[in-house]
Amino acid sequence: MDKYDRLLLAALLENGRASYADLARRVNLSAPAVADRVAKLEASGVITGYHAAIDMAKIGLPIECLIELRIADHESRRTLEALAQIPQLTFCHRITGDACVMMKAAVGSMPELQDLLDRLSQYGASKTSLILSTPFQRRLPATLQNGNGQEKRGQA
Template sequence: MTAYSLDATDWRLLEALQRDGRATFAELARTVAMSPSAVTERVRRLEEAGVITGYSAVIDHERIGLPILAMVRLRYPTGNYKPFHDLLASTPEVLEAHHVTGDDCFVMKVAARSMRHLEETTGRISGLGAVTTSIVYSSPLERRPLVL
């Protein structure tokens, strides 16, 4: 895959959209000192190039009853990933899953209602291999926009 070449204006637009995905084209135009139509075209090009892959809401998990956040590492003993992908499809508590190097094969971010709920979820995951769970105390940096 070839990297898309971004200029300084593209980076400023991307930074603004990462901070506020609901910004209007007029607001973005003011940010980068361009016309709204030029900004609309640039954003469209970034979307078509796959640089911008979507827009979403950031949800506070505690406010919706999922106060426990954990990082779950899985040592997966086989190269057949279908059972793992099936588990991901049927386990909405898993918010992210990353195939990684090292002793563990996968690292997952899991949200749960309670310790019992987390135990049930990690129990299902452990059916595929050895699991190590780390409870998140706090997140001094939850997400950071990519900037130039």
């Protein structure tokens, strides 16, 4: 990956629907060169998909939270398959530390959150944190922005 690939990734994180012409203007390459680079990033698995960002509150799910779960069952694969079937859970990460998984949930009300937590209790002990706001999301780590771990200031 060179600086152009990193610039393309940052631009696509900002707007996954940007045209090749728009991306080309942002990274100072031709549209065909951008199309070729994006195709290579997709083929190599660097770009894994394009996703819509959704305001959960505007679709009736104003309460979002992070839930840490310490899985009690040693057959965690079976538990993870069961968790995948719970519609309120929007993502799940296997993690290190006291908890086994970190999940994000979106619900319409506090009673719905309570029901979700009651449902999760069959799989182990949980700890829940309500999300108050999200100051930023979906950005590249600094090491991918410029390739050397040093932040570049004042550049778009």
